[in-house]
Amino acid sequence: MDAATVEQWFTRADGSYLCARWGRPLSPVVFGVEDATLSLVKGAFEAVCALTGHKMAQTDPELGANVMVFFLRDWADLRTVPDLDRLIEGLDGMVTRLQDAGANQYRLFHFDAQGAIRAAFVFLRMDAALDAMAAEDLALAQVVQVMLLWSDSAFADRSPLGQLGDGRVVLRPEIAALLRAAYDPVLPDVARDPSHALRLAARMG
Template sequence: MDAAEVEALFTRDDGTYLCARWGRPLVPIVFGVEDATLSVVKGAFEAVCAMSGHKMAEHDPELGANVMVFFFRDWDELLELPDLGRMIDGLPAMVARLQAEGATQYRVFRFDRDGAIKAAFVFLRMNASLSQMPAEDLALAQVAQVMLTWGNGAFASRSPLGRLEDGRVVLRPEIGAVIRAAYDRVMPSAAMDPSHALRLAARMGLS
């Protein structure tokens, strides 16, 4: 993957560039699943954090939990959740837009003063297609997409996952390399200059 391809992963629809990583340990909480699936999602977080060199924690001193993952059948269900409207500005309008688009997933990020990610909300509408995905694959894909502020089209045509010859599904090597490079200590927590992609590509070569 060259610098131009890396840059494309973090370029928005309006042409702006943004690559931000987490500035604090991840503390995930999952809603709408059984205990067995909960352990699968937590395992995916642990695996990707271990790969990237980032950390997890039991408690965020400011927020309690800083990654909230919601599984549901219909977008309207979000409007019935207590206090979610206070955490997500413009929740009714967001729900109406996602319903009109037929969206199955959406992510909302919050950032600290340095531009690093401090919180994320992951919404998954479990339609027939997502419901057929093995829980392990779905969890891994979602965790990979919450580790950085990927551009809108980063995974529009190709999943962050790949399949090994033995049938196992794993994170695509080049995507794993981008995540590891972004979490290198010499890299900034957030960058809006496309030249950042050159540095990422260089770190990927070193790793």
């Protein structure tokens, strides 16, 4: 992947470049699934953190949990989650927009004063398309998408996952390499200059 291609992964709809990674260990919590699926989701977090060298923690000292993953059948269910409106400003309007768009997933990020990711919310409305995915594949795809602040359209028409000849689904090697590069300790948690893509590409070789 050359620098120009890397740059596209983090170029916003308005043409600006922004790549942000987590500035603290991940402390995920999952709602709306059985224990078997819960272990698969947490396993996906552990696998991607092992890949990138980023850390996980039992709790976040400020927030308790800083990654919240919600599995639901109807967007309206979010309105019944206790205290969620205290964490997400404009929750009611967000739910209405998701209903109107017929969306089946949505991710929302919070950032610290420097611009690094400090919290993420993942909402998955389990429609026919998401139900058709294996739970471990769905979990891995979602974890990849919360590890970095990707461009608005990064995975709109291409999945971060690929299929091997034997049918196994794995993280695409170029995405794995990009994740590893983005978490190089030498690089900043937040970059707004496109020259950052050059540094990422150099580390992917």
